[in-house]
Each structure stands twice: as C-alpha cells, then as structure tokens.
Amino acid sequence: MIYRIFLYFPLFIIIPILIHLLSRRKIKNEPFPSLLFLIERERKLRNYIKFEEILLFLTRCLMIIVLALAGGLVFIPFKFILKGEMKKIYDTSLSTMGRIGKYKYETVNINGIADFEKTFEKYKYGIIVSDMQEINFRSILKKGKRYRYFIPEILDISEENNSMRDILYSFDGNNLKLYIKINRTGKSKNELLKISFDGNEFNKFVELREGDNIVEIMIKDVKDGYHRVLCNLKDDLIFDNEFYKVIYKGKREIKILSDEEPVFLLKALKMRYNPVWINNPDNLKKGDFLIIENVKKNLNLDYISRFCSSIIVSVNDSMMMKDILIKKVKPEFGFIEDDRFFISTEEPLIKEYEIKGGERILNFKDGKSAIVRKNNVFLTSFSLESKELVYHSYYIPFLYSFIERSFTDLLLNLETGDSIIGDFKRIETPQGMSYENIKIFHFDKIGFYRIFKGNDTIFVAVNINKEERNMKILGKDKIDYIFGKIKFYDGTGFFLFIFLILLICEKLLERR
C-alpha cells in the first residue's frame, strides 16, 4: 500500500544536496609520463566536468523527487497523459433535450434514461457531458462509488426559454376570450404564437418580456358544443406543445386537454372520470387524473415528467365499492412489465434485487423473479421513504398504457351506477359521441393502495409528493462525491519508470 505521506519525501532532497556539498565527486590524482598530448583539451574538459557535476547533482535530486511522487500515489493530470484517449461522453438521455444551452450538440440516439453506472463500467475515463440529473445518479450516490477518472461537464440549462403556464378563458357574449399565460426567462423577445381553432389556424406575434406574460386572444362567434383550440408557441422548450381546449358552453367545468387526438379524453370520459390538463403540477389537485398523451419521442419527456409524476389514481385508505376493495397498503415496491401489463402485488413485493450487466433482477418472496429490462419494463419506487430503487419518470407513455389497461379492466367489470360512480354527466362531442361524466373520488392521503376485484389485484397507486416530482441537478458536493475532486491519472508506474531511467543516468554519470 502506498501512502500520501510519501509526498513528504521531497524534504529528503536535502540528502543529495548534502552529499553533493560534503562529498563532491572525488577526482583522483594520477601520474602520467607526459601531458604533451593531453594539454590541449584541458580547458574544454574542465568545463565539461563541471557540467557533469551539476548534471549528477540534479539527477540525484530528481531521483528523490520522482521516488517520492511514485510512492505518494501522485496523479498526473490525465488530460495530459491520456490526450489521445480522452473520450467525451455525451448524455443523450431525454432529459438533456431542452436543457442544452450553449452546448448544442447533435444527439445520435435519444435513449430513455442515462445509465451512468453502465457508462462508467464501459469507459475508464472521459468527460461526461450531462445535465447531471440527480435522479440518474441516485444509485451511485447510494453506493458511494467514486469515479475519479471522469470529468463532469455540466450542461447549462437554457438561459432563455418560454413556457406556457396556463390558459384561462372567459366569455363575452358568443366571443371567447383566451388568456394565455406565458412565462419567459431571458431577454424580451418577439415570438410567434400559433393558434388553431377547429382546424382554422392563425398566427400572432407576441412580445414576451421576462416573467409572466398574459396574451389575450379573442375568438368571435363561438357556437355551442366542443371545439378544438390548439396553441403552440415556438419555443426552446418543446414541452409547450399543442393542446386542446374543449368548450362546453354554459358549463363551469371546462377543461383543457393536451392532445391532438383526445384518446384519453375519450377514455377518461368513458370511464366517467374527470380528466384534467394542467401545465403546472403545483396546481394539480390530488385525485385529479392528468393526461398527456401521444408524447412525441423528441419531446422533453423529462420535463414533461415533472407534471406526469402526479398521474396516479388516488383512492381512500380502504373501502369497498361493490365487489371492489380499495385498500391502502404499506410503502413497497411495484413492478410492472410493459408488454404484458402485469402488475405484481405480492407483499412484501421485493426480497432483494441485484444488478447484472445493466439488468435488474427482482426476486420476490414467493420465489418468482423478474428481469427488468431497460426499455420495456417500468420500475418505480412506490415508497416515498425508500430510495432503494431509482424512480424513472421517463416511462410516461408506458404508464398510459398501464392506466388504459387497468381502467379497461375496471370498466369491463363494473356496471354503471356502481358505488364508486358519482354524479353522471353526459357530454356530447361534435362528433356525436356522448359520454357520462362521473364524480371523482378524492383520496387526499398520500400512500399506497390496492384495488381488488374478486381475486384479482388490479392496481397499486400512490401520490408522489412534490419533492419527488421535481427534477434536481446534482449539487457540487454530490458531484465531488461521485467524481472526486482530483482529476488525475495514477502516476505511480510512470514515476517509477522515470526513476529507473534517472537511476541509469546517475550510474552512467557516476562512472565517468
């Protein structure tokens, strides 16, 4: 084992200095019959010998220093050593989209989640260009691993962006007034606001100043019924995308949905739930059902996920609704497999898990195990307290499938008017479809719930708190904790090699 205390060794540099001063190289006196043939070279030689003396002294000093450096586990700036080998490793996870400020680079593949542990296994050293989302490093933080040969190059979050925060409305006779709340970060800028009303598109230039802006749009002669309203602000943040406004004249509950093809709207309506579109999670009421559907792959899912984290059905602690039992359970883990929509509900669900080649194996107490594959398995922590597993909020599209499936099942087995169904509202759509709206149960307590129907466990639900929803960039202390403060290459071998060379030089000089 080599210790840093060896770094004090350079103090011993005094030794060669003393040796040099006290015991200078002894030059013998020897007789010679005649100096006739030697005398010409004398002066040159005298200077040469002096030079050699200095060289010998320096070599000895260097030897001490190099030996101390080798013993002291001193690192060489590895940019210097590994100049040709340094790799820039880009985080091409979805979260980096929309977070790129001045570092605009082309992502080759947009993958769901940045798997940094796997990256660190693959590469020995490099520069990590990433937005350093804490969520990506949570397991590393948990294990306390250090990757001292990686340099984090933290992507700036875009300094300038616009985000549509809310759309309010009012009626003035048959005229609809939209109040579009847009927040701008950065200098004032003219932006193009694209509005579509029942397929009729029009654009409007709006001047956006820093902070909240209210843009008023007047739409005249709005007839009764459902109408599509689509607002699109060309912005750095792609999240601010298209959405719908559904107007039901005369009704106070008018919701704005977020999708061009309101599949989930229809489903939610079919299920007699009250779907909500909202672009600020803080405004999301517990128990509301948030739908953002058909999220495009190149969108900033990470950003969207901040809002989608609230997508969960909330239920009371425990109650029976006809033959359906809704029961609050202890915080545990849930496991959902994408392609079969299987929900495991054994309790306690997970005995242990391990990582093997980037895959996760979940072992359940009942002896069953499941491999969680990166791309088609949703793995989420159902515990607010536990941080054992990483919560990946990127799988929102899948979550929709899950929800869809769950509610389809529920729907098939429930009869209209069952106890969980509240007030009926019939909604007519312009397409001539009618839906019943139902009163939503409000389950205010954050926690874990199961929904049983007969012998089947159908759903596990949780409301995740605000802290969990918010994306966080790793703090400096955590970055230091993961990557270490010193970015150097272990120079022991290098210094020992230099020492060997110096030793040979010293011997050669000494011999002369």
Added chain:
Amino acid sequence: MIDKEFLKPEVILKIKNLDIRARLIVEGIFSGIHTSSKKGLSCEFTEHKIYNSGEPVNLIDWKVYGRTERLFLKKFEEESNMKVFILLDVSNSMDFGEPVKKIDYAKTIVATLSLIFSKQNDSVGLVTFNEDIVDFIPPVQKRNYFNNIYSILQKRRTSKKTDISKVLYHLSKRIKKRNYIIIISDFLSDIESLLKPLKGLSTMKNEIRCIHILTREEIELNSDNAKYMFDLETGKKILVDPNSIRREYRKLFNNFLENLRFSFNECKVHYNLITTDNPFDRAFMEIFKN
C-alpha cells in the same frame, strides 16, 4: 630449460637481484639454441715472421720449422671486441606503469644486455641520464665487470626531466668511433632536437639502437574515470577525461610514434618499440631480430 611463463615482466621483476634476473632471461632466450663446445679466444692467424732472439718461444711454429728447419714465429691479428654503450633514461617519466614500471623493465633489459655482451667478450658500459648524464661507466673488457653495472642499476632512482639531445651531445665528446650505442628511453621529448646529435653519432660510425619503452596505457589511454593527471617530469596537473579524448589522444600519439620511427630511420638508427606488457623473451627477439 626455463618456462616461458617466467619471462613475463611481472614475474621476472619480482626477482630483486638484477644479476639473477638477467641470467634467467638469458637462459630463457638461449635455451634450445645449440651451443658450440669450443670455447676460448678467437684469434686469427695472419702471417709468419722470422724469429729473432729474445722473442717468445711459445709463438714459434714448429711445424714450419720441421719442414724448413728455420724458425718462424706465428703472427696473429687480435680480434677487437666491440664497445657497447648502453644509455638508460632515468628521468621521472620512466617511473610510470602498472604493474610494471618502465624503469624496472628498462633496467632488466640493460642488465640482460650487459650479461649477453659480456659473455661475448664485448666491453659494456652504462650511461644513465636524465637531463644530463648521471652515471658514466665506460666499457671495459673485464671479467665480472658487469657487476658494476648491476650495482649502479640497483641503486639508481628516477629523477628530473629528460634531455636526450644534451646527453648525446656530451656523450659524443667522450667516446671514440665505432661503438655500439643502445639508447633505452621513452623518448618523451622533442624529436627535432634529438636528430642532430643522433646524426652526429652516426657519422662517427657508431651503430645506434633506440629501444623505446612504453606502457600500454601511454599508447592507448585505456583508463576510464576522469582524473587529474600530473606530469611526472614537470609536475603540471590537468584534468583529464580519458573517455572523451581517447580517440584524439591515440591519433596524436600514433603520429608521434610514426615521426619518431621515420626520424630514426633517416638517421640510420635501429628502432624497437617495446611495451612493458611484453614478455622479455619476445622483447629480446624483437631487439635481436635486426
């Protein structure tokens, strides 16, 4: 028969007694060579002379008397022995070499040569010199005369600088014609100044042989570490890093040797370069080759 291993300088020089050293080397050099059983003075008969009373009777040629009945005396021409001057450089520069110093190697060569020449009834003299003549032992044909040479060699230590030209100049004044002069030195001095006295001695019909004694280190500068080198003769000290100047040094030194060889050749001087790592038998083979 002497094992050749014993003729290695580092072995031979362990023997302190020069006489024994020389005899061992001589034994080693000539072992295996067939020696004649006849010994004695070499006298050459020239003519007969009519005997006069009072003249030595033992010189009467009785054979001629038997034929002619007249008394004739044999007349011989006496063979003149060669006078050999061995000049040994005892300057400070000779006090160099590891494990064998040039001076020790040179002294052994001098002793051996003295012994060899004495055995041939040549008269051997020794001149040691540095910047001037230090010892002068004239060549005398006398039994065991070389012991004097040995004793001088034993006690003589290196000192002062080399000035061969000055020494040769003085020597030329002290010797007569037709000598055999052997100069043993490292010749680390100015070649140009050396040529003139050498030529002078040559013209006096002296036969001259220069035995150049060097160490391997001097020629190749093989040592590694940087050091201060001080000149053994001048005492001057400089910083030298052999590694950085070796190539240049070798080039300069080889040029010096080439010049020396060329100059000696011009003066009709025999030249032998001997390094102190050479076994003595090989060194003498080199010397006697010519």
